[in-house]
Amino acid sequence: MAKIVVLGAGVMGTALCVPASENGHTVLLVGTPLDQNIVATLRQPGGVHPKLDDPLSANVEAISFDALRSDHLGNADFIVAGVSSPGIEWVTDMLNRLMAxxxxVAFVTKGLDARGATVSTYAQALPPRIPMMSAFVAIGGPCIARELANRLPTASIYACRDISVAERFAKIMETDYYRLSVTTDDTGIEACAALKNFFAIGVSAMQTRYPDPRRANSQSKNPTAAAFTQATLEMARLCERLGGQSATAFGLAGLGDLHVTVGGGRNSRLGHGLGTGRTVLDVLSRELLGETVEGVDTARVLATMPLDEPLTKGDATGYFPLASAIMDAVLEHKPFALDFSSLVVR
Incomplete structure (x- = not known):
């Protein structure tokens, strides 16, 4: 049996403990400095994560970050970074101090890395910063943590440039309800993981921009479908620019994860607000006050990438109407405005 160390006791890091432990592996769940109350709860008999429904199995041990020792990592088969993008520096520091x-190391983190004028994915940026990481594994695909923890059918994709590492980790983690694909396109998986949050803002805005009063939730379907398709196409173009494969955007990590994100969450809620004519500042200062909306962070990073290349005949690689509309709303504080009359979905 394998030993897995999960850094971060957030909802996704904790949910991944479920299939791993169910397969008989030993899991050490390490809380970040922000997870102290969660760890204290999980260490109680029958303690349940505040965002999950059931206790973890007996072969999952939860500890606080200050109890983590070098030997915990030294005998691990895989380490999982289960933090959001603001926690990447903490993970990097912990690994560099304690990995002997x-x-x-597998990452569920979604975000892009900007260093000056260079934009890269974590698959490109982190390996040079973590010398003892023998392989970078990207985890992508449509996965709501609570549903995975409740053993609802879930399909995800693991990526590593060394495909044998991705296959080995998938074999450890896969169950009859957690189905896993593998690929070598770690850059593409990481790019899509970040970009789907960004594009979910624009797609969700279309759900409320054209209300249908005859529907129970007032959300029209045709405008959303058109924007969803356009989002996938633009995601593929940006994925390729970032060094990944455009085809990755048309699979689990791209359109699959985009579908789940549009269905709910902070990026979707921001989009719904924009669709009614509100500004980003208004929504973030009210119902999303204090929340991390990762699509907004991604927009700020994408601002360093030119999206205004002219569209040449037969070439759609410079056509980013949806991305441009989202960028204007997020960075220029303008009302969300996608000119549907000029939209060419291609």
Missing amino acids: APCP
Whole structure:
């Protein structure tokens, strides 16, 4: 049996403990400095994560970050970074201080890395910063943590440039309800993981911009479908520019994850507000006050990438109407405005 160390006791890091432990593996769940109350709850008999429904199995041990030792990582088969993008620096510091032996590290973190004028994915940026990480594994695809923890059918994709590492980790984690694909396109998986949050803002805005009063939720379907398709196409173009494969955007990590994100969450809620004519500042200062909306962070990083390349005949690679509309709303504080009359979905 394998030993897995999960850094971050947030909802996704904790949910991944469920299939791993169910397969008989030993899991050490390490809370970040922000997870102290969660760890204290999980260490109580029958303690349940505040965002999940059931206790973890007996072969999952939860500890606080200050109890983590070098030998915990030294005998791990895989380490999982289960933090959001603001926690990447913490993970990097912990690994560099405590890793004494090479080990693959898998990331559920969604975000892009901007260093000056260079934009890269975590698959490109993190390996040079973590010398003892023997392989970078990207985890992508449509996965709501609570549903995975409740063993609802879930399909995800693991990526590593060394496909044998991705296959080995998938074999450890896969169950009859958690189905896993593998690929070598770690850059593409990481790009889509960040971009789907960004594009979910624009797609969700279309749900409320054209209300249908005859529907129970007042959300029209045709405008959303058109924007969803356009989002997938633009995601593929940006994925390729970032060094990934455009085809990745048309699979689980792209359109699959975009579908789940549009269905609910903070990016979707921001989009719904924009669709009614409100500004980003208004929504973020009210119902999303104090929340991390990762699509907004992604927009700020994308601002360093030119999206205004002219569209040449037969070439759609410079056509980003939806991305441009989202960028204007997020960065220029303008009302969300996608000119549907000029939209060419291609």
